[in-house]
Amino acid sequence: MNTSTPAQKVRISTFGKLEVMLALMICLITTILIGYKVVVLGYTMASLEQEEGYFVRLQMDVTGNGRNCEIKATLPVSSDRQIIRHEKQTAEEFKYTISPGRIGRWYAENYSGSSPIVYSFLAQTTPKEFRLPVDEEIPTTYTLRLESDLIADDKTQTNDPVIVAKALELAPEGTDLTTTIKNIYNYCLSDIKYLEVKGPTDALTALRLGEASCNGKVRLMIAMLRSKNIPARLANGLILERSRKRTTHAWVEVWVKNEWIPFCPTNDYFASIPEKYLELAKGDVAVLTRSRSIGFDWKWQIRHQLSTREKAVLSNIDHPLNILRTWMTMKDYRVSLDLIMIILLIPVGATVVAFFRNVIGVVPFGTFMPALVAVSFRETGFLFGAIMFTTVLLVATGVNLLLVKLRLLHIPRLTIIITVVVLSILGVSVFCIRMGIAQGAAVSLFPMAILSLTSERFTQTIMVDGLKEAAKRLLVTFVVSSACYLVIGISALQMLVVAYPELLLVNIAINLVLGSWTGMRLSELGRFKDLPMESV
Amino acid sequence: MLQHLFNRINRNVYGMNRRNRELVLTENSHGAIDLANDKIGTKNALHCVGVPVPQSIAEITTYREIPKAFARLVERGDGFVMKPSRGCQGRGVTLFSRALSDQVCPLHGAPWTPREFAYQVSRILAGEFTSARPVDRVILEEKINPDRDWIVPELPGPPDLRIIVYKGIPVLCMARLPTIASEGRANLHKGGVGLGIDLVTCRSTNAILKEKRIQFHPDSGQDLIGREVVGLKDCMRIAALCAKGVPLGYMGVDIIRDRTRGPVVIEVNARPGLAIQLANRVGIEAAINRALKEIPS
Numbered sequence: 142m143n144t145s146t147p148a149q150k151v152r153i154s155t156f157g158k159l160e161v162m163l164a165l166m167i168c169l170i171t172t173i174l175i176g177y178k179v180v181v182l183g184y185t186m187a188s189l190e191q192e193e194g195y196f197v198r199l200q201m202d203v204t205g206n207g208r209n210c211e212i213k214a215t216l217p218v219s220s221d222r223q224i225i226r227h228e229k230q231t232a233e234e235f236k237y238t239i240s241p242g243r244i245g246r247w248y249a250e251n252y253s254g255s256s257p258i259v260y261s262f263l264a265q266t267t268p269k270e271f272r273l274p275v276d277e278e279i280p281t282t283y284t285l286r287l288e289s290d291l292i293a294d295d296k297t298q299t300n301d302p303v304i305v306a307k308a309l310e311l312a313p314e315g316t317d318l319t320t321t322i323k324n325i326y327n328y329c330l331s332d333i334k335y336l337e338v339k340g341p342t343d344a345l346t347a348l349r350l351g352e353a354s355c356n357g358k359v360r361l362m363i364a365m366l367r368s369k370n371i372p373a374r375l376a377n378g379l380i381l382e383r384s385r386k387r388t389t390h391a392w393v394e395v396w397v398k399n400e401w402i403p404f405c406p407t408n409d410y411f412a413s414i415p416e417k418y419l420e421l422a423k424g425d426v427a428v429l430t431r432s433r434s435i436g437f438d439w440k441w442q443i444r445h446q447l448s449t450r451e452k453a454v455l456s457n458i459d460h461p462l463n464i465l466r467t468w469m470t471m472k473d474y475r476v477s478l479d480l481i482m483i484i485l486l487i488p489v490g491a492t493v494v495a496f497f498r499n500v501i502g503v504v505p506f507g508t509f510m511p512a513l514v515a516v517s518f519r520e521t522g523f524l525f526g527a528i529m530f531t532t533v534l535l536v537a538t539g540v541n542l543l544l545v546k547l548r549l550l551h552i553p554r555l556t557i558i559i560t561v562v563v564l565s566i567l568g569v570s571v572f573c574i575r576m577g578i579a580q581g582a583a584v585s586l587f588p589m590a591i592l593s594l595t596s597e598r599f600t601q602t603i604m605v606d607g608l609k610e611a612a613k614r615l616l617v618t619f620v621v622s623s624a625c626y627l628v629i630g631i632s633a634l635q636m637l638v639v640a641y642p643e644l645l646l647v648n649i650a651i652n653l654v655l656g657s658w659t660g661m662r663l664s665e666l667g668r669f670k671d672l673p674m675e676s677v
Numbered sequence: 678m679l680q681h682l683f684n685r686i687n688r689n690v691y692g693m694n695r696r697n698r699e700l701v702l703t704e705n706s707h708g709a710i711d712l713a714n715d716k717i718g719t720k721n722a723l724h725c726v727g728v729p730v731p732q733s734i735a736e737i738t739t740y741r742e743i744p745k746a747f748a749r750l751v752e753r754g755d756g757f758v759m760k761p762s763r764g765c766q767g768r769g770v771t772l773f774s775r776a777l778s779d780q781v782c783p784l785h786g787a788p789w790t791p792r793e794f795a796y797q798v799s800r801i802l803a804g805e806f807t808s809a810r811p812v813d814r815v816i817l818e819e820k821i822n823p824d825r826d827w828i829v830p831e832l833p834g835p836p837d838l839r840i841i842v843y844k845g846i847p848v849l850c851m852a853r854l855p856t857i858a859s860e861g862r863a864n865l866h867k868g869g870v871g872l873g874i875d876l877v878t879c880r881s882t883n884a885i886l887k888e889k890r891i892q893f894h895p896d897s898g899q900d901l902i903g904r905e906v907v908g909l910k911d912c913m914r915i916a917a918l919c920a921k922g923v924p925l926g927y928m929g930v931d932i933i934r935d936r937t938r939g940p941v942v943i944e945v946n947a948r949p950g951l952a953i954q955l956a957n958r959v960g961i962e963a964a965i966n967r968a969l970k971e972i973p974s
Contacts, residue, residue: 155695499694548796551805605768659695668888669690672958 157657164650171646178641194226194265195381196446197419201259201429203235204436205252210235212247212431215377215422217264223420224265232258255436263446264381270413271402273319279370287396289424290372296343296425297360299367304344308365321369322395322404329362329406355407356391360425362406363393372396376403377422383444389421389428483516485638488648490515490625495655497621502662505618506595506602513591514618515625523626527619529569530592534615536565537596538603545600559593689960691951696961701948704844704926713923713947717762717816726922728915729941731758737815740802743795746817750776756784756820761801761813767864769806771797772820821941824934828852828872828881828904831897834861838874838906838932838940840916841949841961842925847913848968850874851956852881852906857896865952870894872901873957876968879909883958912940919945929953 201212216239219225230237234256235247247258283291293299311328312321334352342357344364353361359375366373373395380390392405392414403414410418422428431437490512497503497511505511518526540561544554566589595618602611628634638644661669691700701710712718720730734757735746750757754775761769772784780788789797798815800806807813823835834855841849851871855861858868865871870891873883884891884901894901906912916930919942929949932940954960959967 157698502693548800550799551803605766657698659692659698661690661692662694665692669692669954669960671890672690672954672960 155658155660156654160653160657164653167646167650167653171643171650174643174646175641194224194263194446195419196261196444197264197379197381198259198261198442199439200257200442201247201437201439202255202257203247203252203431204255205249206434206436207251207253208432208434210249210252210432210435212258212429212437214245214260214430215426215428216243216245216260217262217378217419217421218243220420222267222269222414226263226265228260228262230258230260232256252435264419266381266416266419268414268416269403271397271400273322273402273412274398275317275319277318277398279318279321281370283372283396287372290374290396291367291370293364293367294425296341297364297367298343298345299364301345301364304348304361304364305368307348308368311365312369318371318397321371322366322397323411325362325365325369326404326406326411328365329358330409333358333361333406335407355405358406359391359393362404366393366395374401374423375425376420377426377428379419379421379441379443381417381419381443381445385440385442387440389441390418392418394423482635482639483519485642485645486629486635487512487516488645489634489638490629492648492651492655493625493628494621495652497624499655499658500662502664503617503621504614505621506598506614507591507618510591510595511618511622512625514622515629518622518626519630523623527622531615532569533562533565533592534596534599537562537593538599541596541600542603545604555593555597558596559589562589562593562596689962690954691961693951696948696951700843700927700961705928705947706924709923709925710947713925713928713945714765715762716760716764716944717814719923719945720816720818722922723919723942723945724922726918728918728922729938731821731941731943732819734817734819736762737798737802737817740799743798746798746815747776747791747794750781750817751778758816758818758820759797759801760816760818761806762816763813764801764806765808767862769801774820821933821935821943822937824936827934828906829854829894829897829899829901831899832894833857833896834859834863835933837863837943838909838912838934839949839953840912840930840932841953841964842916842920842928842930843965843968844926845917845920846968847876847916849953849957849959849961849964850876850906850909850913851953854894854901856886856894865950870901871952871956872904873953873959874906874909875957876909876913877971880905883956885952885956888952888955908934908940915940915942 199214201214203210203212212235216228217223217225230245232247234252234254235249235258238246238248240246245260291299293301298304307328308325311324316324332351333347335358336352336354338354338357342353342360344357344360347353347357347361356375363373363375373393376392376394377389378392390407392403392407392410394401394403396402402412403418404411405414405418408415429439487509491509494505494509494511497505514526514530521529537558541554541558544557549557599611599615602614712722717733717736720733723730734753735742735749737743737746756772756774757776759771759773764770774782774784776782776794778791780790781794782788801813801815804812825832825835828836832854836852836854839851839853840847850873852874853863853865854870854872855863856868856870860867863869865885868887871885872881873885874880875882881902881904886895892902893899912932915932919930920926920928923945925945925947927947927949929946930942931944931946933943935941951961954964957964
């Protein structure tokens, strides 16, 4: 091999000078734009950590009658299984105070107006399970503090002979603590039928009717436990699921070995509390209380909050340069932030494809197909999406190979293929939902036209270059798709692009540089490695 | 160190990125590329500047013209070729030995009925073999009688010559020889042999098969090195002439030698492949510089 002579010009820069300059300028402009927004307009960047939880909003509409007006609500408390964050309240005409016992109080003197009170927070809950002791006897005495959780009240008729007799039947004298709780729990869970009734049901009524709503079951269980000298109390809370409702949910807490252990005889949680239960109040008290004779209506609004992406846009909603606020403020257009984010990320995915094609030198099916496939995989998850994608592709290709034999004209044949693609997507989707695979429903986002064209390319490649080559390119397509998927899945990137859509200018800059690069693709390095050097 | 590494990578060889940016996008205008992609337009343009091309029998633009074209084929009786005007990589090309009133005989396979023939025409017209354009035209042209023994004897099919023309100057040349594996076709990626031809000595210097160096033809065992290409200077003149008809600054001209007519241009290519560098064991950059130096003399 010849060694290079000193006179030989070696091209170190394989990038276009003009393009690199332009790219740098674009980056500079972007930096200035973002800098201006941050420094001058005071843009805030929402925290990158995903803040998952339930956004709970209580709205109370109050109409006064000229007298003093008071509304009280037991507010949720943070504990080892639930965290309450971003607590907010707005009440224009009421004074708001929180008592040390976490009772929120809204008060107005001689109130005759009509206005809403809104209280909201973000709840992050975790499920918790408890262990009950084995062969533990029921204690005979407790500290004074638990006295109120052992005596009867007007809805929990602990001393009623019918209840005492039933409790004795379920757990005869000498039965240990855990078995007693278990037998009474099972009776309230299975033998008392669940019936949706409005308003409170007392323990005795529940036992007599053999059916009750959650609070009836709970009071019966509490009454029977107390008759056995086991302290028990009612816990009131909310079931966290996307809803608007007025009802709260009641379950039981039993004092076992110095702690309160939750039981839900309605939804069958034995010595455990699920993630979706939010604790609001302890004891048989109403969550909301108010002055008599005022107009009062309330509603709990709950929705699942995945992250603070919305805040990234909403926190800067008043800034004139926030182009996304137009969408966000016009709810009528029903454009979700998620959709906007996907649209913003497609060019980023396309850059990944460009990198694979021009720097690495592998050619997937379709130009930007991998970027779009990656976007649809965001909904289904990669593995599941890949299986689905392959299934639909293979079905469509099989049909296509048959259709080619029928000698149909091109466009009608493609129309049949897209029909087959749509039908198989529908079929796979229905199949998955039947099988209980939730991601199956998200398949509708698959890029169908692109899938059809890919199937056509796949078919052509099979017919012209053989199955092996076609399989190889399909594999390449998956590799590139997964790379796109990994890149657009970076949550920091998602947040950045949503908060600063001008970052897409940097995407242009990257491609200006990439498009002016004339170096060898990685895949070509081996191809020309044996050629001799030649002086120019 | 860095320079050494870079030399290893670069060595005057053009990769895809560099070819696309510095040759195709720099030297070839959109109009010229479009013309080169259209075989009917190319043929007319080449014919006008005096480049020998296969004679057209008929061109079909609409379905209505099929019966008339078919009648001409039957009347003519001889072998012919059917091509999509904007096809690529030989897709949709069929060779026929003759056309009768009730059947058409392709060179390979069972005879077609006129209906099947019309179907194939309509597939081409519908754009099935055409990328980027929704519709296409069909060329029916004479089947040339290629000289199989032009460069190397005992080939399973006719060879062709690919000449790279840079700014009107032939800079690189490669003969493409069919093999049994390539099913008689001269395409390198189908398994054809590439033969690097020195433009000064008119002899082959090196041979490749599947991008690996070889010395003998895989089927006949004929020595491939040092073969003279008869009439190469003629071919080079014709290739240079092509750049006048189709104004591409960087083009590949494909030439077949007809037994009676001599060299005939069958196609021009606006983005010819890079394997020609391997066949000649020289980078395009070096070849261009060498050719430019020789021009004044």
